[in-house]
Amino acid sequence: MNHEELNQLLKPKSIAVIGASATPGKIGYTVMENLKESGYKGPVYPINPTAPEILGVKCYPSVSDVPGTIDSAVMCVPVKLVNSMAEECGKKGVKGLIVITSGFSEVGRKDLEDELVAIARKYKMRVLGPNIVGTLSNSDKMNASFAPFLPLDGKATLITQSGALLIAMDAATYTRRVGFDKMVSIGNMCDVDIADIIDWLNDDEKTTCVSLYIEGLKDGRKFIKSGRTSKKPIIALKSGVSAHGAAAAASHTGSLAGAAKVYGSAFKQAGIVQASDLDNLFDRTLALSLMPPLKGENLLIITNGGGVGVLATDAAERYGIPMKFAPKDVQEELKKHMPEFGSAKNPVDMTGMAGTEWYYETVRFAIAHPWVDGLIVLYCETAMTNPLEIAKGIKKALDEAGMKDKPVTVSYVGGEKSAAAMAWLVENGIPAYGAPDLAVNAMAALREYKLLRETAKEPAFKTNEKARKTAMQVISAARADGRNALTEIEAKQVFQAYGLPVTSTELAKTEDEAVTLAKKIGFPVVMKIVSPEILHKSDAGGVKVNIKDEAAAREAFNTIMKNAKAYNADAHIHGIAVQEMAPWGTETILGSVNDPSFGPTMMFGLGGIFVEVLKDVTFRVAPVDKPQALDMFSEIRGAPILAGVRGEAPRDRNAMADTVEKYSSMIVDLEDEISESDANPVLVYEEGKGIKVVDARIILKKK
Numbered sequence: 001m002n003h004e005e006l007n008q009l010l011k012p013k014s015i016a017v018i019g020a021s022a023t024p025g026k027i028g029y030t031v032m033e034n035l036k037e038s039g040y041k042g043p044v045y046p047i048n049p050t051a052p053e054i055l056g057v058k059c060y061p062s063v064s065d066v067p068g069t070i071d072s073a074v075m076c077v078p079v080k081l082v083n084s085m086a087e088e089c090g091k092k093g094v095k096g097l098i099v100i101t102s103g104f105s106e107v108g109r110k111d112l113e114d115e116l117v118a119i120a121r122k123y124k125m126r127v128l129g130p131n132i133v134g135t136l137s138n139s140d141k142m143n144a145s146f147a148p149f150l151p152l153d154g155k156a157t158l159i160t161q162s163g164a165l166l167i168a169m170d171a172a173t174y175t176r177r178v179g180f181d182k183m184v185s186i187g188n189m190c191d192v193d194i195a196d197i198i199d200w201l202n203d204d205e206k207t208t209c210v211s212l213y214i215e216g217l218k219d220g221r222k223f224i225k226s227g228r229t230s231k232k233p234i235i236a237l238k239s240g241v242s243a244h245g246a247a248a249a250a251s252h253t254g255s256l257a258g259a260a261k262v263y264g265s266a267f268k269q270a271g272i273v274q275a276s277d278l279d280n281l282f283d284r285t286l287a288l289s290l291m292p293p294l295k296g297e298n299l300l301i302i303t304n305g306g307g308v309g310v311l312a313t314d315a316a317e318r319y320g321i322p323m324k325f326a327p328k329d330v331q332e333e334l335k336k337h338m339p340e341f342g343s344a345k346n347p348v349d350m351t352g353m354a355g356t357e358w359y360y361e362t363v364r365f366a367i368a369h370p371w372v373d374g375l376i377v378l379y380c381e382t383a384m385t386n387p388l389e390i391a392k393g394i395k396k397a398l399d400e401a402g403m404k405d406k407p408v409t410v411s412y413v414g415g416e417k418s419a420a421a422m423a424w425l426v427e428n429g430i431p432a433y434g435a436p437d438l439a440v441n442a443m444a445a446l447r448e449y450k451l452l453r454e455t456a457k458e459p460a461f462k463t464n465e466k467a468r469k470t471a472m473q474v475i476s477a478a479r480a481d482g483r484n485a486l487t488e489i490e491a492k493q494v495f496q497a498y499g500l501p502v503t504s505t506e507l508a509k510t511e512d513e514a515v516t517l518a519k520k521i522g523f524p525v526v527m528k529i530v531s532p533e534i535l536h537k538s539d540a541g542g543v544k545v546n547i548k549d550e551a552a553a554r555e556a557f558n559t560i561m562k563n564a565k566a567y568n569a570d571a572h573i574h575g576i577a578v579q580e581m582a583p584w585g586t587e588t589i590l591g592s593v594n595d596p597s598f599g600p601t602m603m604f605g606l607g608g609i610f611v612e613v614l615k616d617v618t619f620r621v622a623p624v625d626k627p628q629a630l631d632m633f634s635e636i637r638g639a640p641i642l643a644g645v646r647g648e649a650p651r652d653r654n655a656m657a658d659t660v661e662k663y664s665s666m667i668v669d670l671e672d673e674i675s676e677s678d679a680n681p682v683l684v685y686e687e688g689k690g691i692k693v694v695d696a697r698i699i700l701k702k703k
């Protein structure tokens with residue numbers, strides 16, 4: 001259903017251009033010209049109230065006057081006309097609207113966009129845009145846009161939220177020699193979004209790789225799902241990485257959840273490779289569109305220059321590719337194609353004496369050898385060699401070896417002849433780059449894709465009805481009290497309902513009650529003020545630790561009460577929390593935010609100075625299962641501390657992963673209630689000894 005609708009929208013058999021113009025320089029003229037020049041084969045119907053013909057094509061005053069059927073209508077009329085034109089299209093039976101026109105939600109007119117969507121729904125039309133450049137496809141010979149021309153033909157498809165970027169990339173495909181089959185400007189995504197197009201491309205024969213430029217997503221979860229189920233590699237460049245909403249955040253986690261971190265994690269969960277900038281998007285797209293993933297860890301580098309070999313090795317380390325020496329039998333064979341002073345280890349340095357024949361022999365042997373999973377071929381331009389001949393030798397070797405499931409990237413360092421040889425390689429399906437670092441980075445993308453596909457699985461999730469009921473009682477009581485911040489005791493009750501190991505904490509309203517509770521819990525204890533108005537308890541002198549006996553408990557109770565009243569005379573004081581004093585362990589923090597695009601999202605990091613100063617934290621869109629939680633622990637810079645450093649025993653990561661899984665179920669279950677939360681600190685003990693949640697904070701969504 002969806003597939004057929006998008007076929008009609010994006011691969012239309014007939015097109016109307018509404019607002020087609022005979023005046024050069026107008027968008028309505030350019031779209032007509034582009035459709036003609038791109039060689040579009042289907043009928044094109046220009047719609048204009050006065051023009052008799054445009055660029056030699058008969059014009060119609062309205063879509064209703066068009067004799068044939070229309071699959072897609074490209075809208076180039078001003079915003080005030082778009083919705084009435086959409087209504088006419090619906091009546092005519094048009095299937096898709098490509099709305100170039102600006103002036104909708106991007107300038108605060110969401111109402112106009114909602115109206116457009118309502119009309120589209122009424123007539124079962126799909127909408128691309130509004131606020132777009134249009135859509136281009138080499139395989140359909142269709143430039144239904146005001147971008148200058150079809151991109152260099154190739155196997156990638158670009159989906160971009162920035163129309164200007166599409167235009168810029170379109171032209172750059174020729175200078176960069178990175179080919180695209182389609183370029184889709186997605187604009188405001190009032191109906192069709194990036195995820196819809198990713199799904200649609202699964203069955204597109206020409207597209208082998210999907211390139212994304214993303215500014216912000218509306219439905220992050222749908223996006224993750226489309227990434228996980230995509231049959232093609234996806235690479236994304238995300239812009240706008242400054243912290244969003246961080247300033248207003250009430251919890252620690254809220255202030256750390258910048259867009260870059262949450263999007264980065266979401267891409268990982270969706271199995272999507274990332275690009276660091278525009279250059280990198282082109283470079284990685286080239287490799288992902290032309291080469292299979294790197295399936296194993298054995299990468300061989302072949303070079304005629306020691307220097308570039310070392311540079312490539314350094315880059316491999318930087319991008320996380322482990323470099324190993326080639327096995328003896330491989331080395332022995334390779335030695336046949338180099339002088340005595342060459343090196344067959346890895347990088348394989350054939351020295352500056354290497355000509356076409358040696359390149360051909362080594363590449364053909366290496367790519368076919370079972371030990372080799374992927375190959376990087378480096379070449380420095382020398383006076384005795386012909387760069388193009390070397391390129392042809394590499395291609396011949398690869399063709400003869402026929403190892404289509406092993407990736408190869410190439411780097412030439414040299415002048416014009418090298419540039420021409422690289423262009424030839426790319427035209428012949430072999431990604432080639434002007435620096436060793438870039439060839440290694442491209443190979444790293446092919447490796448990342450393979451690794452991400454293995455881990456980007458949908459975690460199992462089951463609602464915990466019993467826990468939810470208990471939590472809702474606590475939350476409802478707080479709401480009835482007019483509060484949207486739970487007290488520590490209430491937050492711990494919610495955590496406990498979901499099985500989080502919280503320190504046992506009870507509320508004392510009087511000095512005597514405090515003593516009784518301290519005896520019940522067992523000395524030493526901790527006492528903390530409980531007041532909705534005092535969230536930062538230590539600042540108010542509202543925390544006493546290591547209370548060892550009854551006399552100290554009485555003194556602590558009175559001192560905390562006095563300090564709290566001095567700090568805020570109007571604060572409502574619920575009492576004093578008496579809690580078990582947990583033995584000290586490695587301090588960590590768990591937390592959650594409700595991300596505007598992705599919904600409930602988990603955070604994990606090391607606590608104390610690591611979170612305050614280094615912001616050493618990582619995120620996952622919830623739910624998070626145990627394997628994903630363990631992956632989070634290994635991702636932070638402080639990971640070795642959890643693994644056990646300087647003779648210390650490893651920390652209980654298993655217990656921590658269990659808690660992350662439970663915490664994440666809690667925030668999914670209570671998605672409509674919890675806005676932000678923290679468990680901070682969470683003390684992690686030696687392996688087998690568990691963890692303890694010492695403090696808890698939950699901020700509710702305002703209702």
Ligand code: ACO
Nearest residue numbers: 019021027047048076077078100101102131132133163164
């Ligand atoms: N049916 C059909 N055509 C009509 C109708 C109608 N009912 N009424 C008017 N028209 C014709 C007009 O007569 C005109 O043709 P003409 O040149 O023969 O007179 C044509 O429609 C266009 O109307 P204009 O009023 O001339 O509008 P103009 O071309 O100046 O602007 C446009 C229209 C381009 C849609 C503009 O409103 C707009 O939105 N521009 C921004 C588009 C954009 O940049 N989108 C991508 C954003 S991404 C990026 O940043 C690149």
